[in-house]
Amino acid sequence: MKKDYKIVVADIDRTLRDRGYDFGEINRKAMQELHKRGVLIGLASGRPLWQHLLEHAEEWKLGFQFDFIIGLNGGEIYDSRKNETVKLNPLMPDTIKEIIIGMEPTQCNPFIYREGYMLARWDDELLQASAKRNQNESRVVKNVEEFWEEPVGKIMYRTHSAEEMDETVVPLAKTLENDTFFCFKTRVDLLEFQDRRNNKGNAVQEFCKANNIDMADVMAFGDAENDLEMMKMAGYSVCLCNGMKENKEIADAVTEYPAHEDGFGRWLFDHYL
Known part of the structure; x- marks a missing residue:
């Protein structure tokens, strides 16, 4: 793969880790290498920000905070460099x-x-x-x-x-x-x-607009229905091999290993880093 992407964003559950498994060493090394190369790294979760999302960087021993974190499937966007949180379109x-x-x-x-x-x-x-x-x-x-x-x-x-x-x-x-x-x-x-206005893809796009980055320069990882728009809108998308059929069908690539075997990190080292 020749293109250098400016952003790598990933879902958490069943993408970076699976239920009953910890965040793996290969995933950690892949994120640290991305960070070393100046790539902005984001998390995109369905969970709210208050549910420990800002603590994952320390919990996973990365040595740095994520550049942005999306919560509630795009209903919240935290920009760590500005220390700002934007909340979007709640259900009334x-x-x-x-x-x-x-x-x-x-x-x-x-x-x-x-x-x-x-x-x-x-x-x-x-x-x-x-x-x-x-x-x-x-x-x-x-x-x-x-x-x-x-x-x-x-x-x-x-x-x-x-x-x-x-x-x-x-x-x-x-x-x-x-x-x-x-x-x-x-x-x-x-x-x-x-x-309907909230999805992970629109939230990534909001972060990109604020930082003058094109969506074509985004690589996105996901596994489930709430990752579909993010994967469709990104310049390159990767579905975990344990992901849903719909995600695999629209992805540019599918990992060889599942989330609980560091599929994210293994794919990056094998195909990108």
Whole structure:
């Protein structure tokens, strides 16, 4: 590969690491080499910034902070060089109500993020597992109206299986979509609703505009539906081999190794660095 890219941006979960696995040494060395060469490095996550995203650089022992971090699938953009955070297009109360009431026939538990904690309709093993995995507090609403007391970045629905998601949750969710919001899967058992204007690709583009960088100079790594726009808009896109079929189909390349085997770093060393 001859082109030198100015930005490398990557999703986190199932791209830089997988559930139950730590961030690997080859990934670390690849990021350090990119940084050494002057490449700007970004994270693009579906999780909110407050959920430890700014701590990953130290946790992964990189020796530097990421140049930018995208949270909430493009609803938040943190520019570390300016120490500025921009928040974009949250779901408004009327929209939150429309979605949560509309999804009630699925009997699936809605989750939303509030600053510092996660809020759900009732306590169950899926809520407890998510709170433990992400090391954040979880709370249960006293009444359903609490969900739409203030705007939120997104609404999530988790299921016990991929079959429950595809047979029960997705079909109803798709009937609710309109010009304001849409839904997508980020895992086989996780569906999210958010504002149509927000996606990781648009957020990367906002960072590029602010720094006079063309999207053609961006290399993006992802694995799931919420990475699609970022991968389509980037100058070059790479899907992890453990990624979804749709992502592999639109990617310029697919890694030889999965996320839990440092597929990101191995691909960079084998094909770019």
